[in-house]
Amino acid sequence: MKTLICDCNKTLPLDSTALQQALSQVRGASAEGLETVHTGLCRREAAAFQRAARGAAAGEELLVGCTQEQRLFVELNEQTEGARPVAEQPIRFVNLRETAGWSREGRQASPKIAALIAAAQLPPAEPVATVAYRSAGRCLVIGPAAAAAEAAERLADKLEISILLDGPGSALPQRREQAVHSGRLTRLTGWLGAFDIAWESTNAIDLDLCTRCNACLQACPEGAIGLDYQIDLAACKSHRDCVRVCDAAGAIDFDRAPQLSEERFDLVLDLRDTPAFDQPQPPQGYFHAPAGAGHERRLFQALLALRELVGEFDKPKFFNYRAKLCAHSRNQQIGCTACIDVCSTRAIRSDAGLKGKAPGRVAGGHSGGVIVEPHLCVGCGACSTVCPSGAMGFAYPGPVDQGRRLQTLLSAYAAAGGRDAALLLHSEGAGTRLVEALGRAARLDPTIEGLPARVIPLPLWHTASVGLDLWLMAIAQGASQILVLLTEEEAPEYRRALAEQMAQGQALLAGLGYGEGHFRLIEAREAEALDAALRCTPAQGVRRPTAMAAQADKRTTLEMALDHLREQRPAALPEAIALPAAGAPFGNVRVDADRCTLCLSCVGACPAGALVDNPERPQLRFFEKNCVQCGLCESTCPEQAITLEPRLWLADEGRARKAARVLHEQPPYGCIKCGKPFGTLKAVENIVAKLSGHAAFQGAALERLKMCNDCRVADMYSNPNEMKITDL
Structure with a gap:
């Protein structure tokens, strides 16, 4: 791959020799093109880019060390004769300016620049399956009459609009241009292209039959009828003058029974104060714009988005689920609920009540497991982060591809002479914007230092998608710290889950003698806050980084990382490391011998093969390495003889936890x-x-x-x- 770098009018200190030497030592990385440092690649030296683009026509990929002028380079490529279209062979871009060069430590950032270039040269992740949405543009606007009618008018040229008046108040236009319903919303479920909506109407005026002649308004002595054609029954004194003056047969009927209506819509605009969905991330296709502060801004954004949601859309299927590994339930007993608890979109629900029917059937027992609705999933990956067994995996990208990025960053950084690497994990959206804002601030404000030379930013689809297994593997591969940047994008569930995972990781590293300070959650909204949070002391790392790579199986990656960290430990090995109870991935099972009857219900309930029997004699055996602390054995035991003990057992150099030991036996x-x-x-x-x-x-x-x-x-x-x- 040919790489073009530019010092952006001499504002970046780029050492081409150091970069070439570092990249030549990284497996799969290319140093081609780094012999030249351009100064105005997007302006005076644009011809150099065009020559490289023509060379890429022969199959050579092109990486440009600039994201500021990404759009210009793409357009320039299209205008260059002989260059391959971007649709056939995309040009890659990497930000070296705000993330490395524009910093008080920019002159010491060559190792980080080498790491960023090496990671950008990696092949793209394996493609994943997609989830399809189809929207014909049928949109329901819910709310007060005037606000709903105004919003409907602004959408009517693009969408097929219906209005649901939820409560009396304000006025409908006299001209009937949209279908108008009234009633109390009783159900709203679904997603883009498939919202199922039900409402109960108790209004005496049938809005389909009403001609909006306003005779009833003039006849009503109490003024109980408004221009939304809803009757305020608290004000109505049963004169029924409105019925007598109404010329449309059946339009006003006080004896009409409440009517339940159901319809399917593709899109929903909710203008009520209280949203229909209370989770932090509502389904795609649903927009909430209540009255009050910020209403106009939220409404404008919703209207813009709604107008574009007609047609067919695809998104990645973000997760992989292996029911056989799931520790959620056995025989309708509930164990682990970590993925259900953390999901901010309510895309995951229990399947424990199906008694072994598909899709959650497993050999040797009945497991309902969980059901994940891919149309609701937004790809946060938190379910895979908190899953103790690896049943839930993030697929966009998967752990192997993500682990390769981490390993490439760290190996290139070390090859260039870098020390005490800190990985800054942040979202591709708000996180990237904040990191870039810090770089720009450091360029202009002498009080802002910018990203330290040892802090390597890594954008993720979502910050919650990488957890303990990859964190510990990164530490084993030479990282000093894992920093996770949280912005307004992260729901409270994610913050809690990440904090629990970091507590587990820090307990493990401290117990192995590495001290404290390896994991930090950084909450920042402004560049100044991020700048201050990044001034942290490096934590103790391994003497010799491992060359092992992350595996597809979460538990395997954890075991590999812990084995290396144990071998490299800077202190004597303890008998065991106590772990916090919340989110513990390892632990012991204690059995009360006075209570246990060796009924072996726990063996049938264990989803991980940690508890096993002995075909030759009445005996309960335990493989501690396999235990995921799901609690199914504890909840299943009829004698209440089992308790869990979160820990990492290190007896016999950690070999004891991998062998079977007898928990209880009887004659x-x-x-x-x-x-x-x-x-x-x-x-x-x-x-x-x-x-x-x-x-x-x-x-x-x-x-x-x-x-x-x-x-x-x-x-x-x-x-x-x-x-x-x-x-x-």
Whole structure:
């Protein structure tokens, strides 16, 4: 790949020699084109770009180290004879100005610039499946009459508008140009192209039959009828003068029963004070613009967006879900609910009530798992971040592609001589704008320092899409810190989830002897706040970074990272590291031997294969490495004999947690007739003790509880006079 860099009229300190040397040591990276540092690539030296664009026609990809003039370069490419169209071979761009050069430490930023170029040269992530929306432009406007009618008028040239008057007040236009309904909204569900809406109408005036002649308004002595043609029943004194003057048969009927109406719309504009959806991110195609401060701005933005939402649209299917790994439920017992709790769009719901029916069936037990509605998912990735088992995975990009970006950034940074790398993860939207604003401020304001040379920004589709597995792998690969920038885009659920994940990561690193300060959430809205937050001391990293790459399986990546961090530990290894209970991905299961009957219900409930039986003897065994602390064993146990202990067990250099150990065992109970074992001593004794006082289990019936199946049947038929209904 050929890379063109420009010092932007000599405002960036670019060291081409250092960049070439660093990139030549990074696997897959190219140093071609870096021998020249341009000064005005978008102006005086535009011919150099055109020559490179013509060269790209032979299949050579082109990377430009500038995002400021991205649009100009694309247009220049289209005007260059012999250059391949961008539609066939896109030109890549990377921001070296605001993210590296425009900083007080810009002259020390060559390692970071090398890292940014190397990551930008990576091949694109694997394509993912798409989710389709189809909108014919049928839009429902909900709200007071005047506001709804005005909004409808501004949309009518593009959309097919209907109005739902939700409560009396204000006035409808006299001319009937849209379908108008009245009533109380009772249901609003769905998404762009598929909103199912129901409302109950109790208005005595049928708006379809009403001709808006206003005779009823003049006749009503109480003024109970407004220009929205709704009757205020609290003011109405039942004179019924309105009925007598109405010329449209049936238009006014006070005896009309409440009518429930249902329709499907493609789009919804909600002008009421209280939105129909209370989650932070409502479905696509729904817009809320209540009256009050900021109403005009919100309404204008909604109207602009609505006008463009006609046709067919696709978005990525952001997630992968593997039901067999899901720790949500077994046999209608609820365990992990992390993904349901964190989803800000309500796209995930429980499937525990389906008793093993598709799509959540798993071998060896019944699991409803969860159901994810892809049309509601906006791709935050938080579900994959909090999922302890890896059942939910983010796919845009997936963990392998995302891990490759992190590894490339860190390896290129180190190859160029960089130290104490801090990865700044931020969103592609508001996060990128804030990072760039900091760079511009540092260029103009001497009190602003800008991004430190060791802070490498990494834009993500969403900040919640990368979690503990990739964070720890990045630390193992040489990062000193993981900083996550939060702006107004992140919902409260995401902040809480990220904080819990960081608490887990910091507990693990501190327990291994690396100290504190490896993870930080940075909340900033202005460049000044971000600038101050980035002045942090580096945390202790590994002596030797690992060359291992992130894997597709979350648990595998976690184990690989922890193994390397344990091997590189700067202090003695403790027996175990206690972990916070919230979001713990590892832990122990404690069994109360006095309560446990070895019924093995917990074994059937465990989705991770952490709890297993022994076919040879009554025994409960445990693989601590597999435990995801979902709590299904705890909620399933009929004797309440199980408790969870979040921890990372490090005995025998961490090997002990990977081997099976016995949690509880009992001697088998032998049949009192033939001696064949058929249960455990504790289980049979408990059953006998609980039923000994029951009238149906006296004498021989009680003794039969101590027999195996064969002997029990034989005894019943050898003593038919003693048989009871409970024996049959």
